[in-house]
Amino acid sequence: MKENDTVKVAVAAGEIMLSAGAETMRVEETMYRMMEAKGLTEIESFCTTTGIFACATGSDDEVVTVIKRVKVRDNNLEKIAKVNELSRCFVEGRLDEKTAMKELNNIRHLLPYPNLLRIVAAAVASLCFAYMFGGTWVDAVNTLITAALMQVPVIFLERRRVVPTLVTIAGGAFGTLFALTLLNLGIGENVEFIITGAIMPLVPGVALTNAIRDILDGNMLAGSARTLEALLTAVAIAAGVGVVLTSWMAVFGGVFW
Amino acid sequence: MIVGLVLAAVATMGFSVIFNVPRRELVFCGGVGAVVWLVFGIITHFLPEGTVAATFFGAMTATALGRFLSAIRKMPSTVYMIPGIIPLVPGVAIYRTMFYVVTGEHMLAVAQGVYALSLAGVISVGVLIILSLPRKIFSIGKGT
Numbered sequence: 001m002k003e004n005d006t007v008k009v010a011v012a013a014g015e016i017m018l019s020a021g022a023e024t025m026r027v028e029e030t031m032y033r034m035m036e037a038k039g040l041t042e043i044e045s046f047c048t049t050t051g052i053f054a055c056a057t058g059s060d061d062e063v064v065t066v067i068k069r070v071k072v073r074d075n076n077l078e079k080i081a082k083v084n085e086l087s088r089c090f091v092e093g094r095l096d097e098k099t100a101m102k103e104l105n106n107i108r109h110l111l112p113y114p115n116l117l118r119i120v121a122a123a124v125a126s127l128c129f130a131y132m133f134g135g136t137w138v139d140a141v142n143t144l145i146t147a148a149l150m151q152v153p154v155i156f157l158e159r160r161r162v163v164p165t166l167v168t169i170a171g172g173a174f175g176t177l178f179a180l181t182l183l184n185l186g187i188g189e190n191v192e193f194i195i196t197g198a199i200m201p202l203v204p205g206v207a208l209t210n211a212i213r214d215i216l217d218g219n220m221l222a223g224s225a226r227t228l229e230a231l232l233t234a235v236a237i238a239a240g241v242g243v244v245l246t247s248w249m250a251v252f253g254g255v256f257w
Numbered sequence: 258m259i260v261g262l263v264l265a266a267v268a269t270m271g272f273s274v275i276f277n278v279p280r281r282e283l284v285f286c287g288g289v290g291a292v293v294w295l296v297f298g299i300i301t302h303f304l305p306e307g308t309v310a311a312t313f314f315g316a317m318t319a320t321a322l323g324r325f326l327s328a329i330r331k332m333p334s335t336v337y338m339i340p341g342i343i344p345l346v347p348g349v350a351i352y353r354t355m356f357y358v359v360t361g362e363h364m365l366a367v368a369q370g371v372y373a374l375s376l377a378g379v380i381s382v383g384v385l386i387i388l389s390l391p392r393k394i395f396s397i398g399k400g401t
């Protein structure tokens with residue numbers, strides 16, 4: 001039955017977007033438009049941060065419902081952009097269900113930027129932040145090295161599917177450790193700008209922005225969930241940094257040994 | 258100032274890579290970051306105590322640019338907005354809050370914490386105001 005396929009394609013599109021970090025309103029609207037374009041009626045699409053529900057009535061009065069649980073979550077704006085483009089083609093009738101599904105599978109397996117590039121990007125961004133926050137160039141160099149080294153345990157843990165909060169704590173902890181070590185080896189002066197710059201790549205930018213959008217769209221459930229996610233990430237960073245910093249100061253009696 | 262703008266652009270592009278922004282949009286994301294930092298820099302230059310106001314207008318700028326670019330480049334606005342507001346995130350204030358909690362100076366921690374929260378709050382409000390404007394405003398020059 002054709003209606004089945006349409007709903008399945010819509011849900012697959014929604015799933016990819018949601019797990020790539022799209023806001024719920026975008027997911028709901030995309031799925032709605034895709035189903036509407038293929039002549040389904042009484043369409044309902046509902047989405048929270050962890051699941052998708054879609055329901056529609058086909059031509060022979062049969063009701064199709066699909067529920068999809070979304071587990072893996074990361075930030076991949078490219079996937080969102082690609083699905084967005086695909087859904088536009090689909091709605092305009094330039095794609096049928098079969099090709100759309102094939103395309104979606106390609107998008108699902110789209111590779112993120114290579115790890116090395118990610119490390120370099122994080123390191124360079126952190127360097128810029130350390131300087132922008134008010135650090136000196138020497139501080140910035142420390143931040144560059146710290147941020148690059150810090151990405152290694154972060155990527156290692158992420159690959160092993162460790163709980164995201166734990167990864168963030170580890171990131172903050174390792175970042176602080178490397179920053180303090182380098183500081184004591186004579187690179188840098190202002191510990192606060194170094195550590196702040198280095199932990200910037202862990203900051204919950206996507207969660208925060210999406211939380212605002214979800215709440216504005218009246219999707220309070222997803223909005224509060226995302227606000228909580230952003231807060232939890234911030235607390236996790238602070239915990240990671242705090243633990244190492246306190247231990248360091250307890251052992252060496254100050255920032256410098 | 259110029260150095261600051263270049264750094265802001267590079268930092269934003271770095272974040273865009275972390276967030277997997279499509280290759281062709283990286284430059285635009287960097288541009289948004291630079292403009293946001295310019296707005297922030299101009300306001301804090303004339304109002305040295307106006308970090309909160311500067312953050313507010315910076316967030317509005319990032320969102321507005323995101324929506325304009327979204328209409329022009331036919332991309333979701335999130336692609337530009339998320340990296341764009343990163344330079345405004347109150348990293349130092351959050352760090353100081355944590356630092357004072359750890360060192361037991363709780364009054365200072367509360368002061369920094371409230372400051373960090375107010376910065377996060379004005380980012381939200383700035384983004385919210387621009388997002389709630391009707392779509393038409395941002396699609397000039399493109400017909401629809």
